[in-house]
Amino acid sequence: MNLLKKISVSLIFLVSLPAFADSFCTGKVTKLGVGRHGVVYVSGPGGLPVVYLCNLQGKSNGIETESCKAMYSSLLAAKAQNKTVSITFNPSIGSCSELGSWRYAQNVNWVISE
Template identity: 35%
Template sequence: MNKYTCKLIFIFCAVVCLPVVANTTCTGTVQFAGLNPASGLLLVNYGYGVQYHCKVGETWNDVPAESCRAFYSMLLSAQLAGKRLQASYNDDFTCSRENLGDNEPTKHVLYRAIIVD
């Protein structure tokens, strides 16, 4: 295999594989963080509608209950302090109410959440 063939293979792989590793980070002020008392669902709105991410009493949406409770605590602190949530998701999309979902489970997998500002 000559060096030009290797370069072509590398360029092809880069073009085909890059969309697979794409992700999206959405940022907004925490407007609402709450729990559904009947189901234990964590509800959060940071400017893109109300999404359900996890349950505080059981593993749901691949999120352990302990992580969900910690996330809820973090959201409440951010809400009280007027801070913004920076949430990173596993695929490429535009941050919007339509793309994240409103009053439904989030349409994307959240893999990182931090408080900024």
């Protein structure tokens, strides 16, 4: 009986897994910058328009300052080396290109260098 419960819980988790999956915006960084007040912006991966991610000077958009610095560093290295990156969103978004230009991209989850 204990094994049956474990299998049932595992199956429920696997069936519901897509609901927890991130949306990936993957590709090359075409634009990357920092505003005078520390706002980081990026465009390119997966058709992202220019969107704000976070702020290097304080918590913003739900992202801590240290995390923002690490995200910016990853994006800067990827751009300099012409590498592909993925910026993920959770909960998932409909399309990378649908995000509002020159606005904070809500629900940023990961920046992944590939």
